[in-house]
Amino acid sequence: MVMAQSLFISLKKSFPDCLIDVLAPVWSLPLLDRMPEVAKAITMPLQHGQFDLMTRFKMGQQLRPEHYDQAIVLPNSWKSALIPFFARIPKRSGFVGECRWGLLNDVRKLDKNVLTMTVQRFVALGSPQKAPQPPDYQSPSLPTNKSGQNAVIQKFGLTRSEKILVLCPGAEFGPSKRWPADYFAKVAQVKIQQGWQVWLLGSEKDKDTAITINEATQRQCQDFIGQTSLNEAVDLMSLANTVIANDSGLMHLAAALDKTVIAIYGSTPPEFAPPLSKKAQTVRLNLPCSPCRQRVCPLYPVGHQDHTQCLTGIKPEQILELIGN
Secondary structure (H helix, E strand, O other): OOOHHHHHHHHHHHOOOOOEEEEEOHHHHHHHHOOOOEEEEEEOOOOOOOOOHHHHHHHHHHHHHHOOOEEEOOOOOOHHHHHHHHOOOOEEEEEOOOOOEOOEOEEEOOOOOOOOOHHHHHHHHOOOOOOOOOOOOOOOOOOOOHHHHHHHHHHHOOOOOOOEEEEEOOOOOOHHHOOOHHHHHHHHHHHHHOOOEEEEOOOHHHHHHHHHHHHHOOOOOEEOOOOOOHHHHHHHHHOOOEEEEEOOHHHHHHHHOOOEEEEEOOOOOOOOOOOOOOOEEEEOOOOOOOOOOOOOOOOOOOOOOOOOHHHHOOOHHHHHHHHOO
16 A cells, blocks of 8 residues: 555646545555545455455445546456446556456556566556556655654653664564564664664564563563554654564555665565665575565475575674664
8 A cells, every 4th residue: 555655646746636536445544544645545345355246346336426537456356346347437447467358448468577566567557558667656655643643652651762763573474574583682682772762563463573572672672563553553653763674564654754764575575565765775685595475484394494594594783784873
């Protein structure tokens, strides 16, 4: 959703008077509320992977009175093209994906050698078919919400500082994206000794990792993991100076908030979906076995002693050097 903002920015640049409504999962609505390009966010009533043809048909019917001129379908699945089709939107743009001829009538063929980045693919769908590729794009930018900042400061009893380090140790994709918890802890220990505040951000699924980090630092980290809404997580991150994150959604949020970001990559290539900020740095080892793009290291099941070396080989000292004092 963060990278989709680059598409919205491109559309407003080409068509300043256009109104952009976004059909999206309920969890992403707080992000859309922060994007000035978006006129209205519409809640997608289905969960990820859920088909439910009748619900999609009814949703399309509900959207017909809006008389949209165009729908841009970012996912490549067949089912994602159904609602715009049922809504009778005259121009329905998207990549061929799962053989969506008919459902889409402005069908693009994806050349992965030209459109190497996710953000390029999104922006290309908002451009004319014959436009030069890859397209130029503007990086996402989420405005700072001062009232939100004050609210989280008051709620959690925080003290503002120019030396706040946020650690985002989770990654929904799987363990092959997660830098070791004890490595995060070593970074936290050093920065705390240097007078930094260290905050932990993530979802409920990252609780065990947070416990490991906090135990190693004698519970000197401020642990927000699983305790915030998405809005609160964004407001907390906006108060930070530096963010260390795995290849994850929080990494993209930090980049859109113009933070100094150190993004750690293991099984995935940073070229495909990098943090879109000039203040971001990506770290990877470029091992022969990577990027494998697997959720779990393929070497792990056979007990290979070097499993997940693409992550364990990135030492805390290397990350600390990038942070500086």
